[in-house]
Amino acid sequence: MAKLLQRIGSHERKFTLHITIHYIHMSVKSPTLIKVCWKKHSDISETNYYIKLDELIRRGECEETLVAENTFYYKNNKYLPKKSTLLFYNDSSGNSKKVGKTSINLTDFLEAPAENLHFPIKQCEDKNAEVVLSIKTEVSSDLIPCGVFIDYFDIDSCDDFSTLKDFCKNLKQAYNEQIQENLILKATIRELELQNVRIN
Structure with missing residues (x-):
């Protein structure tokens, strides 16, 4: 581990x-x-x-x-x-x-x-x-x-992981959270772009 x-x-x-x-x-x-x-x-x-x-x-x-x-x-x-x-x-x-x-x-x-x-x-x-x-x-x-890695994943929080299953579960959760944040960011940027078009 x-x-x-x-x-x-x-x-x-x-x-x-x-x-x-x-x-x-x-x-x-x-x-x-x-x-x-x-x-x-x-x-x-x-x-x-x-x-x-x-x-x-x-x-x-x-x-x-x-x-x-x-x-x-x-x-x-x-x-x-x-x-x-x-x-x-x-x-x-x-x-x-x-x-x-x-x-x-x-x-x-x-x-x-x-x-x-x-x-x-x-x-x-x-x-x-x-x-x-x-x-x-x-x-x-x-x-x-080396494979697919997530730089933002906090390794220091992994001390209590006892099994590979726990590790994969937490890694997947962190990955999904990052995807969700990216989607929100894209939606925000798109909304700002539309507002800018209306103003102009």
Whole structure:
């Protein structure tokens, strides 16, 4: 709901993002095969090869690039935050098990490529685990209006909305009220024009 409210009055643009995984640093208790997955709705981009770790080798090289297209929303001269998550799976036993995740605000990297970034791997047994990666973006579309928006709609009054149904109902009501005001304004202008014709 909060994301929908933020997007009112915004424009959207698609970017293709390239996230290159250089290596991960993680302590494990036995030989481990790690796969990195970047999931966006039904689209999944994942590493083709496993990152190998064991008790002695705690740094696993990768050098694979994950690619996905994302839509960003532009409002008030800046892009709205867009967080994305990398998931790390242990496939050593044949049954894929999630062993950590990393959250990234992709908006931070739209202006220029960034290299050798260190991100902590959360929800991992090794509290010092991290992934080192680079991010590059390419513009995939022009900046276009995001659907139909009503600039006069008071976003600050939306704090109590609990469902999308409530949001749509209030948005429709505000839209209808604006239409009614426009009709009254047109009728007033028309009446003034007629009066001016009679005077002349």
